[in-house]
Amino acid sequence: xxxxxxxxTNDDGITSIGIKVLVNVMSTLGEVMVVAPDSPQSGMGHAxxxxxxxxxxxxxxxxxxxxxxxxxTPVDCVKLAKHYVLKDRKPDLLVSxxxxxxxxxxxxxxxxxxxxxxxxxxxSIPAIGFSVCDYSPKAKFDHVSGHVEKIAxxxxxxxxxxxxxxxxxFPGAHAGPVKGIKICxxxxxxxxxxxDERIDPYGERYFWMxxxxxxxxxxxxxxxxxxxxxYVSVVPTQLDMTAHHIIESLKKNFNQDE
Amino acid sequence: xxxxxxxxTNDDGITSIGIKVLVNVMSTLGEVMVVAPDSPQSGMGHAxxxxxxxxxxxxxxxxxxxxxxxxxTPVDCVKLAKHYVLKDRKPDLLVSxxxxxxxxxxxxxxxxxxxxxxxxxxxSIPAIGFSVCDYSPKAKFDHVSGHVEKIAxxxxxxxxxxxxxxxxxFPGAHAGPVKGIKICxxxxxxxxxxxDERIDPYGERYFWMxxxxxxxxxxxxxxxxxxxxxYVSVVPTQLDMTAHHIIESLKKNFNQDE
Numbered sequence: 001x002x003x004x005x006x007x008x009t010n011d012d013g014i015t016s017i018g019i020k021v022l023v024n025v026m027s028t029l030g031e032v033m034v035v036a037p038d039s040p041q042s043g044m045g046h047a048x049x050x051x052x053x054x055x056x057x058x059x060x061x062x063x064x065x066x067x068x069x070x071x072x073t074p075v076d077c078v079k080l081a082k083h084y085v086l087k088d089r090k091p092d093l094l095v096s097x098x099x100x101x102x103x104x105x106x107x108x109x110x111x112x113x114x115x116x117x118x119x120x121x122x123x124s125i126p127a128i129g130f131s132v133c134d135y136s137p138k139a140k141f142d143h144v145s146g147h148v149e150k151i152a153x154x155x156x157x158x159x160x161x162x163x164x165x166x167x168x169x170f171p172g173a174h175a176g177p178v179k180g181i182k183i184c185x186x187x188x189x190x191x192x193x194x195x196d197e198r199i200d201p202y203g204e205r206y207f208w209m210x211x212x213x214x215x216x217x218x219x220x221x222x223x224x225x226x227x228x229x230x231y232v233s234v235v236p237t238q239l240d241m242t243a244h245h246i247i248e249s250l251k252k253n254f255n256q257d258e
Numbered sequence: 259x260x261x262x263x264x265x266x267t268n269d270d271g272i273t274s275i276g277i278k279v280l281v282n283v284m285s286t287l288g289e290v291m292v293v294a295p296d297s298p299q300s301g302m303g304h305a306x307x308x309x310x311x312x313x314x315x316x317x318x319x320x321x322x323x324x325x326x327x328x329x330x331t332p333v334d335c336v337k338l339a340k341h342y343v344l345k346d347r348k349p350d351l352l353v354s355x356x357x358x359x360x361x362x363x364x365x366x367x368x369x370x371x372x373x374x375x376x377x378x379x380x381x382s383i384p385a386i387g388f389s390v391c392d393y394s395p396k397a398k399f400d401h402v403s404g405h406v407e408k409i410a411x412x413x414x415x416x417x418x419x420x421x422x423x424x425x426x427x428f429p430g431a432h433a434g435p436v437k438g439i440k441i442c443x444x445x446x447x448x449x450x451x452x453x454d455e456r457i458d459p460y461g462e463r464y465f466w467m468x469x470x471x472x473x474x475x476x477x478x479x480x481x482x483x484x485x486x487x488x489y490v491s492v493v494p495t496q497l498d499m500t501a502h503h504i505i506e507s508l509k510k511n512f513n514q515d516e
Contacts, residue, residue, distance in 0.1 A: 158511055250441045
């Protein structure tokens with residue numbers, strides 16, 4: 001029997017610890033191939049490289065694993081993997097991460113990790129983005145490996161509905177034992193930026209983007225609640241951004257049938 | 259009476275024709291301020307600048323209009339405008355574009371134009387992204403100015419529900435007279451990339467991303483149908499990416515209540 005083909009990418013870059021954990025776990029489940037950014041691509045969202053060139057080269061970062069590094073974004077990596085590296089062979093699963101830092105609530109929109117997973121879902125490839133709520137490059141992953149394997153195994157067995165990718169977030173290792181898995185929705189939240197203004201050695205102004213995360217969701221059925229209560233959050237995500245519930249009232253407002 | 263404050267940005271860069279048209283139209287409706295990228299940022303989606311610095315400088319690109327150019331993405335521009343340039347003053351409207359090229363169906367996900375509008379919607383600022391289905395830097399906009407003014411005026415008068423931004427696409431000028439406005443949903447479609455492989459002068463391989471747009475939607479209630487039939491498409495968009503309809507079946511699949 002053929003082993004399933006598992007494509008791996010991330011947004012922290014091919015040398016990060018998180019992707020190494022993912023490669024190790026996935027190697028127990030199937031044939032693994034890696035196409036990942038050659039540099040950190042955090043916050044790139046669903047960006048693609050337009051009007052500029054892309055580089056792709058084979059690497060030996062992972063022992064015995066076919067792997068490529070790409071100069072582009074996480075979504076570029078998935079597109080190159082789908083349409084160039086793998087040509088007509090469709091992966092059975094794409095996994096992205098494990099991201100160093102949470103991709104809960106509104107952060108899913110800025111996340112290269114989740115954009116890569118959703119890009120696979122566009123072509124009906126079952127896909128999962130994994131993140132740990134610890135921004136440190138030295139984040140610990142021992143407490144998540146078992147869950148990563150279990151969730152990936154479940155998706156390999158059962159598949160996912162067309163166009164759906166799972167957004168999986170784990171509490172950081174410091175938070176103590178994980179209580180279990182919560183299937184939930186994206187919490188309502190936002191970032192409020194505070195720009196750190198500085199002067200460079202040439203006397204010119206520049207900024208660092210910083211900010212505070214503001215949770216606006218008091219309910220218990222969302223990913224922020226799950227993580228805050230030491231559960232693994234699993235949010236099914238998709239790319240239809242239409243606000244379907246607004247369409248009828250908007251028709252009236254714009255007198256469409258006049 | 260105070261004139262409404264209208265914030266303008268785009269993703270083709272501050273010197274493009276499309277944003278100039280938007281500045282001219284919006285100047286008839288209110289007080290205008292521009293914060294736009296200093297270079298083309300097409301395909302940047304909801305990317306933000308993380309781990310790198312941002313520049314912002316005042317420009318004289320538009321006669322008598324307060325305007326700034328930013329080294330970052332369209333979403334960076336909106337964040338800098340909201341939290342630094344305007345400080346505590348909230349715009350009455352954000353408009354983004356007019357994009358040279360369509361942002362219908364799945365393209366909304368890759369679109370810097372629409373990401374900027376949605377970033378404003380996160381902070382409850384009514385927002386509209388405008389695009390014309392003509393990629394040319396010399397695209398014609400005469401046929402859209404009247405519609406742009408009418409739609410912006412309507413939103414200034416009636417507002418938009420919290421968290422909603424309008425995705426407005428116009429047929430290209432070559433398509434003949436516009437028939438009217440259709441409120442619709444994002445069509446189901448995808449891009450199939452074909453990577454153009456070349457060798458640089460140093461003997462190294464590189465790629466240009468190219469591709470074909472594949473419409474998978476046979477219905478008439480979507481933006482591809484509207485544009486193809488020479489209507490202006492207006493899709494209400496939002497940033498909750500949760501696949502709400504999947505949550506219950508996923509709970510069963512993951513035996514959440516075990």
